[in-house]
Amino acid sequence: MRVLSRFLLAATNVAHFPAPELPEIAFLGRSNVGKSSVINSLVGAKIARTSSTPGRTQSINFFEIRWPGKPKPELLFADLPGYGYARVPREISQQWSGFIEPYLRQRPSLALCLALIDISIPPQESDRQLVDFLTATGRSTCIIATKSDRISNNQLRASLKTLQDRYQGIRVLPFSARTGTGRLELWKDIREIAHNFGAAISAVPSTER
Ligand SMILES: Nc1nc2c(ncn2[C@@H]2O[C@H](COP(=O)(O)OP(=O)(O)O)[C@@H](O)[C@H]2O)c(=O)[nH]1
Ligand SMILES: [Mg+2]
Known part of the structure; x- marks a missing residue:
């Protein structure tokens, strides 16, 4: 399946967020874990900037996703700033409390959080902190084990088992932006959750949104 995608806006504070009218999928994880690559792989185009320099994305970047033949976008992707990287200056970690945490806790249209964990390196403390934080918010969360081709x-089998044992009750999906592993499975999850969530959003009268 090929979708149509478009960069919508980059938000650096709560006032910049787009109106919460479409179900939204958030991509989270340490700098360099492969967030932009997963987004680009899903949409089949280079809409999100990938880089080998950590900490580049310092805004929440929103993308509109539209199915071919449909007149309006169906969902939004949100590429969040990376974190937990030693070379990232302190101001960037302050962004977490300034607008990322409020986004994750309060965004009414946030349907699914994808916590990206690099499966090709040993488990990191900051991965644990992210998943624990998301669990505490009560958000639907799925772990994407990135760079599985490496x-x-x-x-891979052993590392996936370690990850699944560590995060019981959370879906863990292996993914490779390089080979396309996991791409269809992830789309299936996203479509299902967005569909159910979209129905819930449109059931709310517009004045109450
Ligand atoms: N081998 C391999 N490399 C990847 C994969 N995904 C990302 N990378 C590399 O990892 C680096 C960081 O990726 P990027 O998407 O920019 O990470 P972000 O900082 O989380 O957005 C880049 O050099 C990518 O080419 C993957 O699935 N396989
Ligand atoms: Mg990025």
């Missing part, structure tokens, strides 16, 4: 199938 390790052997045996290593």
Whole structure:
């Protein structure tokens, strides 16, 4: 399936967020974990900027996603700033309390949080903090195990098991932006959640949104 995608806006504070009218999927994780690459892989175009320099994305970048043949966008993707990287200056971690945390806690249209964890490196404390934070908010969360192409199938199986044991009750999906592993499964989850969530949003009278 090929979707149509468009960069909508970059928000650096709560006032910049687009109106919460479409179900939204948030992409979260440490700098360099592969957030922009997962987004680009899903939409089949380079809409999100990828870089090997950590900490580049310092805004929440919103993208509109539209199915071919449909007149209006169906959902939004939100690419969140990376965090937990030693080279990132302190102001960036302050963004977390300034507008990222409020976004995650209060955004009414946030349907699914994708917590990206690099499966090709050992588990990181900051991954744990992210998943614990998301669990505490009560948001629907799925763990995306990125860069699965970088390790052997045996290593992958073992690392996925470690991850799944550590985060019981949370779906863990292996993904590779390079090979396309996990792409269709992730789309299936996104469509299902967005569909159910979209129905819930449109059931609310517009004045109450
Ligand atoms: N081998 C491999 N490299 C990846 C994959 N996804 C991302 N990368 C590389 O990891 C680096 C960071 O990716 P990026 O998407 O910019 O991460 P972000 O900072 O989380 O947005 C880039 O050099 C990417 O090419 C993947 O699935 N496989
Ligand atoms: Mg990025």
